[in-house]
Amino acid sequence: MKTIILSTLVASSLMASSMVKTAVEAGLAPIPASQSELLKLIDNPKNPITDAKVELGKMLYFEPRLSKSGLISCNTCHNLAEGGDDGVSAAIGHKWTANPHHLNSPTVYNSVFFSAQFWDGRDPNLEKQAQGPIQAHPEMAATTDHVEKTVNSMPEYVRAFKKAYGADVTITFEKVADTIATFERTLVTPSRFDEYMNGCEKAMSKEELEGMKTFIDKGCATCHNGVGMGGSMNMFPVMGQFKHANVGDFKGDANGMVKVPTLRNITQTAPYFHNGTVWSLAETIKIMGETQLGIKISDKEAAQIETFLGALEGEKPAITLPMLPASTAKTPQPQMN
Amino acid sequence: MKTIILSTLVASSLMASSMVKTAVEAGLAPIPASQSELLKLIDNPKNPITDAKVELGKMLYFEPRLSKSGLISCNTCHNLAEGGDDGVSAAIGHKWTANPHHLNSPTVYNSVFFSAQFWDGRDPNLEKQAQGPIQAHPEMAATTDHVEKTVNSMPEYVRAFKKAYGADVTITFEKVADTIATFERTLVTPSRFDEYMNGCEKAMSKEELEGMKTFIDKGCATCHNGVGMGGSMNMFPVMGQFKHANVGDFKGDANGMVKVPTLRNITQTAPYFHNGTVWSLAETIKIMGETQLGIKISDKEAAQIETFLGALEGEKPAITLPMLPASTAKTPQPQMN
Numbered sequence: 001m002k003t004i005i006l007s008t009l010v011a012s013s014l015m016a017s018s019m020v021k022t023a024v025e026a027g028l029a030p031i032p033a034s035q036s037e038l039l040k041l042i043d044n045p046k047n048p049i050t051d052a053k054v055e056l057g058k059m060l061y062f063e064p065r066l067s068k069s070g071l072i073s074c075n076t077c078h079n080l081a082e083g084g085d086d087g088v089s090a091a092i093g094h095k096w097t098a099n100p101h102h103l104n105s106p107t108v109y110n111s112v113f114f115s116a117q118f119w120d121g122r123d124p125n126l127e128k129q130a131q132g133p134i135q136a137h138p139e140m141a142a143t144t145d146h147v148e149k150t151v152n153s154m155p156e157y158v159r160a161f162k163k164a165y166g167a168d169v170t171i172t173f174e175k176v177a178d179t180i181a182t183f184e185r186t187l188v189t190p191s192r193f194d195e196y197m198n199g200c201e202k203a204m205s206k207e208e209l210e211g212m213k214t215f216i217d218k219g220c221a222t223c224h225n226g227v228g229m230g231g232s233m234n235m236f237p238v239m240g241q242f243k244h245a246n247v248g249d250f251k252g253d254a255n256g257m258v259k260v261p262t263l264r265n266i267t268q269t270a271p272y273f274h275n276g277t278v279w280s281l282a283e284t285i286k287i288m289g290e291t292q293l294g295i296k297i298s299d300k301e302a303a304q305i306e307t308f309l310g311a312l313e314g315e316k317p318a319i320t321l322p323m324l325p326a327s328t329a330k331t332p333q334p335q336m337n
Numbered sequence: 338m339k340t341i342i343l344s345t346l347v348a349s350s351l352m353a354s355s356m357v358k359t360a361v362e363a364g365l366a367p368i369p370a371s372q373s374e375l376l377k378l379i380d381n382p383k384n385p386i387t388d389a390k391v392e393l394g395k396m397l398y399f400e401p402r403l404s405k406s407g408l409i410s411c412n413t414c415h416n417l418a419e420g421g422d423d424g425v426s427a428a429i430g431h432k433w434t435a436n437p438h439h440l441n442s443p444t445v446y447n448s449v450f451f452s453a454q455f456w457d458g459r460d461p462n463l464e465k466q467a468q469g470p471i472q473a474h475p476e477m478a479a480t481t482d483h484v485e486k487t488v489n490s491m492p493e494y495v496r497a498f499k500k501a502y503g504a505d506v507t508i509t510f511e512k513v514a515d516t517i518a519t520f521e522r523t524l525v526t527p528s529r530f531d532e533y534m535n536g537c538e539k540a541m542s543k544e545e546l547e548g549m550k551t552f553i554d555k556g557c558a559t560c561h562n563g564v565g566m567g568g569s570m571n572m573f574p575v576m577g578q579f580k581h582a583n584v585g586d587f588k589g590d591a592n593g594m595v596k597v598p599t600l601r602n603i604t605q606t607a608p609y610f611h612n613g614t615v616w617s618l619a620e621t622i623k624i625m626g627e628t629q630l631g632i633k634i635s636d637k638e639a640a641q642i643e644t645f646l647g648a649l650e651g652e653k654p655a656i657t658l659p660m661l662p663a664s665t666a667k668t669p670q671p672q673m674n
Contacts, residue, residue, distance in 0.1 A: 062418050076408075081399050081661050087407050088671045096433035098673070177362050266661040280666065321656040324418050326605040329617065334425045336435070 019209050020197055026216040027225030030197035030315075031190045033109075041227060042112045042185045047127055047178045049185055052164040057183025059160070059322040060176055065150050067140035069094055070334030074180060075106040077133070080319055083268030084109035084187065089276030090248070093133075094141035097336070102248025104276030110264045112185045114231025119274045120253040121233045126181035131173070140309065144173035151176055151331050156325035189314025191266060196311070204311050211308025214301050219293045223260045229312065230260040235276075239294030242287070244277035264312050281306050353387060356546050357534055363553040364562030367534035368447075368527045368651075372622070373573070379522045381447045384464055384515045386522055389501040394520025396497070396659040397513055402487050404477035406431055407671030414442040417656055420605030421446035421524065426613030427585070430470075431478035439585025441613030446653065447521045449603045451568030456611045457590040458570045463518035466512070481510035486669050490511055495663035500520060508596050526602060526651025533648070540650050548645025551638050556630045557622075560597045566649065567597040573611075576631030579624070581614035601649050 001100055032038045043049050060066065064073040074091060077086045084107035090098040091105040111117065117129035134140040134147060151157045153172050161169050164179065193212075195270070197205035204212070215221065223234045236242070236258040252258040258274060271277065272284040282302040289297035369375045380386050397403065399412040409430060414423045427435040428442040429611055448454065454466035470476040471484060488494045488508050498506050501516065526613040530549075532540035541549070554560065560571045573579070573595040590593040595611060602663035608614065611622040626634035634642070 064416070064419070065424065069429070071413075071429055079401070081658050082401065083661075087664060088673070092406070092408055092673065096673070152658065161632065270664055279664075279670065316660055319658040321418050321658055323651055323653050324420075326420065327424060327616075331617065335430065336425070336433070 004021050004093060014175075019212060021214060022283060022311050023197060023221075024046065026221040028197070028216075028221055028229070029227045030194040031188055031191075031227055032271075033194070033198045038188065040190060044125065044181075044185065049182055052160070053179055053182040054186055055322075056157075056160040056164050057179040057181070058319070059157075059324060060180045061183050061192055063323050063324055063332070065324075065327065065331065066134055066147050066176070067094065068146060068335050072140050073108055074108075074130070074133070077139070078108040080108070080187070080316070083107055083265050084111075085093060085269050088269065089271050091139065091190070092140035094269075098139040099248075100138055101250045102257065102275045103250055104271065104274060106261060107188050107265060108184055109187050109314070110228060112188065113226065113228030114259065114262070115228075116231070116233055116259050119250060121257065121259045122253070126184045127174075127178045130180045130184070131176035134173075134177070137189050146332055147173045147176055149330070153328050153330035153332070154160065154325040170273050182265050187317060191264065191312050191314040191315050193311045194314075207304070207307050208311040209308075211304040211306070212311075214304040215308050218289065218295065218297060218301065218305070220288070220305065223292065224263050229263040231262055232260055234260050234292075235259040237291035239292060240290045242273070242291050244275060247277050248275045265307055266313055267306075267313055281309065301332070353661055356549060359383055359553060360534060360549060360558075363486045363558040365534070365553075365558055365566070366562070366564045367531040368564055370531070370535045375525065378654075379519075379525060381464065381522065384519060386519055387501065389497070390391070390516055392659075393418065393494075393497040393501050393514040394518070394660060396494075397488075397517045397654070398520050399659050400669070402661075402664065402668065403471055403479055403484050403513070404431065405479050405483060405672050406565065409477050410660040411445075411467070411470070412478070416446035417445070417524070417653070420444055420602050422606050424588050424607065426608050431474060434475040436475055438587045439612045440587055441597060441608065441611060443522055443596075444602060446524050446651070447565060447599050448568070449525065450563065450565030451570070451596065451599070452565075453570055453596050456587060456596050458594065459590070464515045464522045464587075466519070467514035467517045471510075471514070472580040483485055483669055484510050484513055486667070490665050490667035491662040493663075507515050509672035524618075524654060526653050528601065528649050528651040529644075530648045531651075538632050544641070544644050546645075547642040548643070550650075551641040552645050555626065555632065555634060555638065555642070557625070557642065560629065561600050566600040568599055569597055570594040571597050574628035576629060577627045579610070579613060579628050581610065585612045587611055600646055601651055603646050604643075604650055618646065 025238060032041065039049070064071050064089045065145045066073065077091050078084055079086055085105045089104060090102040092098055112126060117123040117126065118132065123129045123132065134142050135144070148171060160277065161171050161175070165175070169175065192203040226232070233253070235256055251322065267281060270281065271279045278284050278287065285302040285305050286297045289295045369378065398411045401408050403410065410661055413430050414502065416423055422442045426441060427439040429435055450464060453459040455469065460466045460469065471479050472481070485508060495508065498508050498512070502512070506512065529540040563569070572593055573589060603620060607618065608616045609618065615621050615624065622639040622642050624632045626632045645668045
């Protein structure tokens, strides 16, 4: 009995260490355990992370008065309580307008690790990205003037900007977006996968490791790799037609390239695909086999891969709800139309 | 010099203690400083407050999947980051529908102290109240079946209900509403006014005390009294026509009675009146003089009263954003129409 247990442990241990090597060779990478190493990955030298900016950025992230209606904040579509997205097929914004391309809101968690933002990858970083939805008419529908007037109208925000950027700060639309981005840069969710890759062999179960092996063997890591487990640009579809391609008119960027969604917390961010057409993760995995790899992934293999993806559910940062300042006579009033 | 300071202190101290007496005689009452005294006021013997219920109730309060669209939670219109309401004139709900009576969302903070819920006072407590907006078509637009299926579909919720109510709990719509109400019962915001009334004479400034005296002398405490500083039913208007009465069709209950809004955090919950037609607090105070008391409140007096109301800004409970469970195959999918 002892011998059996011992040999099982040895085999498991050998498998574990060899799996780290296999995973690294396949391009998978963990969120660093060291805070200083992590900071190197998430910080922006042109907009460095500070406590004051993160605290202010959190307020602005939850601030519905940045929107034309006064009802929609970043957190509406990228709900930090709900996996960092909204759980609906196509994002819904101002006046209950669905995204005109039927695009699904991607999660904000771990988006700092992406090399491109938006489904067509048009923005290089979160600072630039944050400017988009605030102004997009089917989203927050605000003008830059509205945003600047709103923030400048509330003394508490003005004080917080001075604290974050110095007494001579001018609160511009870009500064607001930069500050939101700084908060977003901190939204990383270390998972059991990361623990495992960082040396804790017991962090993942045997089944999850088998799933990771299937994931790598099938070729999923060709695109879903790096610390972001996605976040770069790739062709979609590559090998076969996507059966829900007719929902919405999104075809990727000018070259047909689409941002690869992160697999971190993917079990918590249904529905899937750019147009949010598939609710089952197992089905999504099988479709990806057909469209991207030109292979048939069996039900068993899809279940194995799904089990592995469960190990990518990360620990979310604890968010204390910010208390937003009261409007003043100078705060632009909400407009519903 | 010493004599002057001393006599000022003595006078101030005398004024302070006499003001507590005046305030008590006028019907004003503080949130008790003692937690056990507070519990007596906020608890519901038929639905007692427990940590497990409060934690689960918080999740459900922030749970947009209780709504038909999957996008609207209690927190959408009663935003805990924003004074406990939404800062718009008429509440906006499912399909961007404005409240059909042009009713303004009241704050949830301190609503436990009210003797009646809703503008027409139709519900006696928060447990009953919480059932309304979830089902109202212009709000969350859900059926009881949708709510029960949604909550029962997620094992994490089922576990949390068992923890809160025992292993044999049946998760009904009423249980969901009860649990949300339990969380809401904890949303009380002690202020400097309360500190003052509870014996800390320095908690309010001389100007705020002068404002409280004006508030009482003018008769505002006739309706805005008790721990809730409102929350009971009263005629509106009493003495004169409300100049924005034509916005919406709300005329109170069958007897023309309207729930008196709380003045706690009133500086943070513009716009004012049942139909959200006035954004200025000073103007609101003057209108109340005309419609309710049949008197003219001067600009100076309105400013004094507004200063007093600032002392009613309370400390909000720290809310750690709940992390909601992932949908499952059994979770009803969002419906936008």
